[in-house]
Amino acid sequence: MKLQHTAIDYTGQQFGQLTAIRPVRKKYDSIEWELKCSCGRKVYYIPSVLRNRPNPSCGCQSAFRSRDTPSIKTITEQRDRAKAQADKYRTKSYKQEKMLAYAKKLLQKQSERIKVLEAHK
Numbered sequence: 001m002k003l004q005h006t007a008i009d010y011t012g013q014q015f016g017q018l019t020a021i022r023p024v025r026k027k028y029d030s031i032e033w034e035l036k037c038s039c040g041r042k043v044y045y046i047p048s049v050l051r052n053r054p055n056p057s058c059g060c061q062s063a064f065r066s067r068d069t070p071s072i073k074t075i076t077e078q079r080d081r082a083k084a085q086a087d088k089y090r091t092k093s094y095k096q097e098k099m100l101a102y103a104k105k106l107l108q109k110q111s112e113r114i115k116v117l118e119a120h121k
Contacts, residue, residue: 008047015050017057018043 010020010033018035021042025032030046037043037058050056088094 010047016053016055017060018045018050 011022013020015035017038019038021034021036023031024034024044030048032044032046033050035043035045035050037060039058039060041058041060043058045056
């Protein structure tokens with residue numbers, strides 16, 4: 001037996017920056033709503049998405065937030081940072097440390113195997 005959904009009228013309700021205008025179509029066994037953002041853009045969501053997001057918007061709010069957060073400004077800074085990161089792994093000391101750690105691990109495994117073999121004699 002299929003359960004009956006009771007349609008809730010969200011017309012005029014605020015969800016963060018969005019205001020519900022009208023139901024548009026059925027999607028994912030739910031009704032999709034047309035919403036208008038405070039910036040004027042229209043977007044379409046199902047109500048469960050709106051209820052589960054802390055401050056839903058059309059995406060304009062994320063653009064405002066990204067301006068406030070510090071970030072790498074130029075492509076050259078990004079390139080220099082990536083190059084410095086790559087150079088770190090190319091140094092002899094880094095490679096030697098990795099090889100030494102691997103050799104120690106192999107020696108430890110071999111010594112454990114020898115102890116097991118000696119215990120069985």
